[in-house]
Amino acid sequence: MIISQQKNREELLLNLEGKKRLFLIGCGACATACKSGGEEEVFQLQEWLVSIEREVTGSVVIDEACHIMRAARDLRHHRDAVAEADALVVLACGAGVQSISSNTDKRVIAGLDSLFLGNIRRLGQYEEKCSLCGECILNETAGICPVTTCAKGLLNGPCGGMEEGRCEADREVDCAWHSIYERLKKQGRQGVFARPVPPKNWGKLRKPGRLKLG
Numbered sequence: 001m002i003i004s005q006q007k008n009r010e011e012l013l014l015n016l017e018g019k020k021r022l023f024l025i026g027c028g029a030c031a032t033a034c035k036s037g038g039e040e041e042v043f044q045l046q047e048w049l050v051s052i053e054r055e056v057t058g059s060v061v062i063d064e065a066c067h068i069m070r071a072a073r074d075l076r077h078h079r080d081a082v083a084e085a086d087a088l089v090v091l092a093c094g095a096g097v098q099s100i101s102s103n104t105d106k107r108v109i110a111g112l113d114s115l116f117l118g119n120i121r122r123l124g125q126y127e128e129k130c131s132l133c134g135e136c137i138l139n140e141t142a143g144i145c146p147v148t149t150c151a152k153g154l155l156n157g158p159c160g161g162m163e164e165g166r167c168e169a170d171r172e173v174d175c176a177w178h179s180i181y182e183r184l185k186k187q188g189r190q191g192v193f194a195r196p197v198p199p200k201n202w203g204k205l206r207k208p209g210r211l212k213l214g
């Protein structure tokens, strides 16, 4: 899930300069789960906008704002309210915002900061475990990603700063490479330690990413 949080109101206010009428858009997927852009947050945003003398022409929470065709459909359903607006304020991740901006020539204002691809520990507690590097080595690292969870992103760890299994960047946190070693030992295999690991091919992390099935 994409972890996001709301921009502070001061930053949002700067972007709202000269925009009187606004159409609000939330996302029913990740941003709802993060409590940054679901129905409740869209409603709170609306209340705040009204309190600073803006007019809200309408709002919608799109099932998945990053779905370009679905966003197009929902904007069509709200055609009049969108047309009346000076700008669209979007409470969705960066992909969601661009999904909207690809469907309108109106000014689109991003209301959230997108932080990372996150695992959910429990509601409201998220952890980054994968950086989408394009060349996954989890099969050799006992399912622990050093690219993301080692503070230095090392492919050959642990570094000299590891102490009693803890990371030198934060002694409260387990060293990823120590954890990899311990888990591989429990599994009775050498995994990544069986071979020299060449430098990572960052070319696999192509931007912009594209995948077309079939």
Ligand code: SF4
Binding pocket: 129, 130, 131, 132, 133, 134, 135, 136, 137, 138, 145, 146, 147, 148
């Ligand atoms: S190696 Fe790590 S960052 Fe790369 S795809 Fe696998 S889990 Fe994600």
Ligand code: SF4
Binding pocket: 149, 150, 151, 152, 153, 154, 157, 158, 159, 160, 161, 162, 163, 166, 167, 168, 169, 174, 175, 176, 177, 178
């Ligand atoms: S102590 Fe471990 S997790 Fe921390 S930077 Fe060094 S190898 Fe990476």
